[in-house]
Amino acid sequence: xxxxxxxxxxxxxxxxxxxxxxxxxxxxxxxxxxxxxxxxxxxxxxxxxxxxxxxxxxxxxxxxxxxxxxxxxxxxxxxxxxxxxxxxxxxxxxxxxxxxxxxxxxxxxxxxxxxxxxxxxxxxxxxxxxxxxxxxxxxxxxxxxxxxxxxxxxxxxxxxxxxxxxxxxxxxx
Numbered sequence: 001x002x003x004x005x006x007x008x009x010x011x012x013x014x015x016x017x018x019x020x021x022x023x024x025x026x027x028x029x030x031x032x033x034x035x036x037x038x039x040x041x042x043x044x045x046x047x048x049x050x051x052x053x054x055x056x057x058x059x060x061x062x063x064x065x066x067x068x069x070x071x072x073x074x075x076x077x078x079x080x081x082x083x084x085x086x087x088x089x090x091x092x093x094x095x096x097x098x099x100x101x102x103x104x105x106x107x108x109x110x111x112x113x114x115x116x117x118x119x120x121x122x123x124x125x126x127x128x129x130x131x132x133x134x135x136x137x138x139x140x141x142x143x144x145x146x147x148x149x150x151x152x153x154x155x156x157x158x159x160x161x162x163x164x165x166x167x168x169x170x171x172x173x
Contacts, residue, residue: 101126
């Protein structure tokens with residue numbers, strides 16, 4: 001009987017050695033897998049950054065080409081230009097791009113049954129961060145557009161589309 005017990009003990013020891021070897025291999029493979037996953041993440045991020053940079057570059061090139069074509073036909077407004085008084089028949093294209101986008105957000109909100117919007121809500125719709133300086137910039141643009149008759153600003157500070165007549169005032173910067 002001692003020989004059967006001895007054989008079982010030998011087999012148990014061999015199985016133990018094999019289990020330990022496999023555990024070491026699993027630990028090594030886990031480390032290799034973690035390194036491979038980190039490398040994959042880096043490559044995915046690099047590709048995404050490159051695609052984003054190329055998209056922005058292409059958009060800027062297109063915008064520059066379109067702006068050049070527009071300049072040949074008409075004088076287009078630039079950011080920071082004065083806001084002309086709003087009057088019937090005057091297209092929004094006379095406004096700077098930022099002002100046009102702001103009016104667009106308010107126009108889009110109108111058919112959906114939404115009422116006037118706060119500056120923070122407009123900033124969110126424009127895709128801006130809701131940092132105080134960004135919201136304040138939107139509020140300033142909205143106030144200027146309201147002063148010049150392009151939109152209506154309520155006493156609460158909320159804005160909606162709709163032109164109201166304004167007296168012919170000096171340029172607003």
